[in-house]
Amino acid sequence: MSSLFHIHVTGVRVAARLRDARSGPVPLLVSVVMAFQGPERFTEESVIHETLDYGRIVRLIGAEIGGDAEFAGLEDVAGLVADRCMALDPRVRHVRVEVAGQPHGDGPSETAVAERPEPQR
Numbered sequence: 413m414s415s416l417f418h419i420h421v422t423g424v425r426v427a428a429r430l431r432d433a434r435s436g437p438v439p440l441l442v443s444v445v446m447a448f449q450g451p452e453r454f455t456e457e458s459v460i461h462e463t464l465d466y467g468r469i470v471r472l473i474g475a476e477i478g479g480d481a482e483f484a485g486l487e488d489v490a491g492l493v494a495d496r497c498m499a500l501d502p503r504v505r506h507v508r509v510e511v512a513g514q515p516h517g518d519g520p521s522e523t524a525v526a527e528r529p530e531p532q533r
Contacts, residue, residue, distance in 0.1 A: 423441055426442060446506070469500070476493060
């Protein structure tokens with residue numbers, strides 16, 4: 413028998429190039445919640461092999477958002493990260509990504525959210 417577990421990776425700081433940003437890359441905070449199918453109980457040995465790798469999620473966020481990629485907006489960033497997180501492991505059932513930033517300089521902080529359900533099989 414298996415159980416559904418949730419892991420949270422919050423406050424990942426990255427910079428993204430947004431098309432409508434006034435000056436250069438925009439600092440963003442990215443948070444991800446992932447639900448995945450795991451064992452009924454974790455043991456000392458299984459927790460290493462049967463959970464999702466938090467570091468891999470952080471590296472994925474940095475790799476997908478940083479660099480020369482340009483995004484239409486925060487929603488575009490959130491959607492891309494959600495898609496990549498869903499594809500990270502076949503046990504992933506649901507992903508929620510929040511991307512927060514101030515794309516218009518000193519304006520209000522904005523947050524975009526993307527969710528992906530279990531893929532149809």
